[in-house]
Amino acid sequence: MQKTNHTGPTGIDEGNHADKNAIFENQLIQKENEQVSLLCVAGRIAAVRSRADLWNIINNEILDLFGSQYYTLCLLSEDADTHYPFLHSRDKRLENDKVDSPIIHRQHPVNDGVFDIALSAGQPVIFQLAELTKQKDIAPYVHYWFKLGIKEMMLVKITNANQDRGVLFLYSNKAGAFSPEKFNLLSGVADLLGTGMCNVLANEKIEQQIEEINRYRQQLEEEKAYLIEEQSGNRFSGFIGHSQEIQKTFRLISQVAPSDATVLLLGETGTGKELVARAIHEASPRRGKLMIKVNCAALPANLIESELFGHEKGSFTGAADRRIGKFELANNSTLFLDEIGELPPELQVKLLRALQEKEIERVGGGKTISVNVRIIAATNRNLEKEVSQNRFRSDLYYRLNVFPITLPPLRKRKEDIPALTSYFIERFARNSGKKISGISQKAMAKLISYAWPGNIRELEHLIERAVLLTNKSIIKMIQLPEQIGVDGGSNDKAFQIRPLEEIEREYILKVLKVCRGRISGPNGAATKLKMPATTLISKMQRLGIKKEHFVTGKDDEEA
Structure with missing residues (x-):
């Protein structure tokens, strides 16, 4: 039976007209569905604040729109020569693939035969992986996905404010899964992802800035608390005295202060080593910042590391908050390590590394922190003896002993x-x-x-x-x-x-007083002491006995 074409009064084939109307209606429905999908995605992306938010939208909604199983959202690097994954699918197969999975996580050149094509194309592009893997020098991640069973991938350029920002990769384990009919929808989704991605990057930058502000605020609070503590315990603000010994110390301070050289202050307890450390700091280019002090003998061994390098929250029992260590507080300033000879051996190794590498790590943290710190150390111990008896590391001693200053005891500056x-x-x-x-x-x-x-x-x-x-x-x-x-x-x-020198000095002064200041001659002090006058004069110079000490009748107790 022959099919009859029915025509209307105008002579138009009514059957063809109905087919065209049906196609047109289907196109309208498809566009309406696409618009609804875009509106839904747009609303969700508008609320995005983090990568996790964006990951959920792509993984739970966008993949289903295009029949995709996996995806990678790659960003252009700042140099515009490479691209790297910003977000990607998480799957057991990807997690278990420990050999090749780093391939999709690292940077790749822009001109890799895939990414550059998607950037230059005016619309989404579809690739068959079986064909791509046959090409010479194709991107390594193509082989990676092909081994995982991916047959086809569809790529679309991501832009924001008319600037290329990256490419969205959609993967399917079925051939023919992607269709050009979805290109318009994918382009619309790509525009929304460009906005969402830039919002995430902006939020991450703001969070980073807030974290830095909080870190600086914490550092300022630590410095303020430290300054209040130091001011309340400050003994005196300047040097007192004009003896030769203290003048020698002044000269050494003026020589070393302008540099960044490490200083080792030696001398008996109570000779004013902290005062000298403050004088060096105040005369240095770092005087604009607070000098930080740590008494290595005043803290338990298990707390010194935290005190010096800081700790992360939860790094040990009692670490309720993150704490900045003294090295970070002293960044671009001076760190005074008092009683350095009391530092436990295990901490000596870590201190040596910090001094050599100018880097530290907080307790419980894996991040390396660069520091620019000038070290002044002090001890009343004989560090050379400590080194010989294996109680102090020789490499740390030599690292500290750059510019030693030995402070005189009070009995040697009685004037x-x-x-x-x-x-x-x-x-x-x-x-x-x-x-x-x-x-x-x-x-x-x-x-x-x-x-x-x-x-x-x-x-x-x-x-x-x-x-x-x-x-x-x-x-x-x-x-x-x-x-x-x-x-x-x-x-x-x-x-x-x-001390023998003190007794000798006192006795010579008394003899000089008995001899009314005469050194040579029959009634001179040298004759009574049974020694040449030149020897006596040499002893007097060595013991700091001056003419005014005995000519005026003053004895050693008034010198």
Whole structure:
């Protein structure tokens, strides 16, 4: 039976017209569906704030729109020569593929025969992987996906503000899964992804800036707390004295301060090593920032590492928050490591690495932090002896011993005792509200004759006690500590162990006083001491005995 074509009054084939209407209606429905899909995706992307949000939208909604199983959203690098994954599918097969999976995570050149084609094309492009793998020098990730069973991939360029930003890769394990009929929808989705991706990048940058602001705020708070602590414990703000020994120290400070050289302060306890460290810092180009101090002997061994390098939240029991260490606080400033000889051996290794590499890691953190810190270390121990007895690392000692300064004990700068005493009397009298103008000659002579094993710190505490006990305008009584006798007990009349040089100096001064200042001649001190006059003069120079000490009748206690 022959098919009959029916025509209307106008002569148009009504059957063809109905077919065209059906096609047109299908196209309208498809466009409406695409618009609905785009509106839904647009609404979701508008609320995107993180990569996780964007990942959920692509993985749970966009893949289904195009019948895709996996995807990779690649971004152009800032140099525009390479591209790298910004987001990608997560699948057990990808996670278990430990050999080749890094291929899709690393950077690749833009001109890799796939990415560049998608960038230059005016619409999405479809590739058959079986054909691509036959090409020479094709991108390694093509072979990777082909091994996982991917048959076809569809790519579309991602733009934002008319700038190329990257490419979206959609993968399917079925041949013929992608159709050009979806190109318009994919292009629309790509435009939305460009906006969402840029929003995510902007939010990440803001979060990074907020994190840096919080880090600097925390650092400022730490510095403020540290400064308050230091100011409350600050003993005195300047050097007192004009002796040759202290003048030598001044010269060394002026030589090393302008540099970034590591300084090692040596000397007995109480000689003012922290004061010298502050003087070096204040005379250096780093004086605009606070000098940070760590007393290595005042902290338990298990806390020193955290104190020096900081720790991350939860890195150990009690670490409720992240804490910035002293090295970070001292960045572009000076770090004073007091009592460095007390540092445990295991921490000596980490300190050496920080000094050599100028890098640290917080406890419990894997991030390396660069620091620019000038080190001043101090100890009252003989570090060379500690090294020889394997209690201190030789490499750390040599790293610290760049510019050593040995501070003189108070018994070797006795001419500074009157000035130091006056300073402490004035300070403590003012603090206690007393009017004390000075100290008697007898009390001063007693101070000068004392050996001062605790040095300036001992003098300071003794004067503070004397001020509190004095009810008059002049201090007349000084209660010196009891000296330790040879039997180990305490007795004023017991034998006092004193340096031989000190006894020799005192005896020569007394002989000179008896001889009325004469050195040579029949009645001179050299004759009575049975030594040549030149030898006596040499001894006097070595012991710091000056002419005014004996010509005016003053003995050693008033020197």
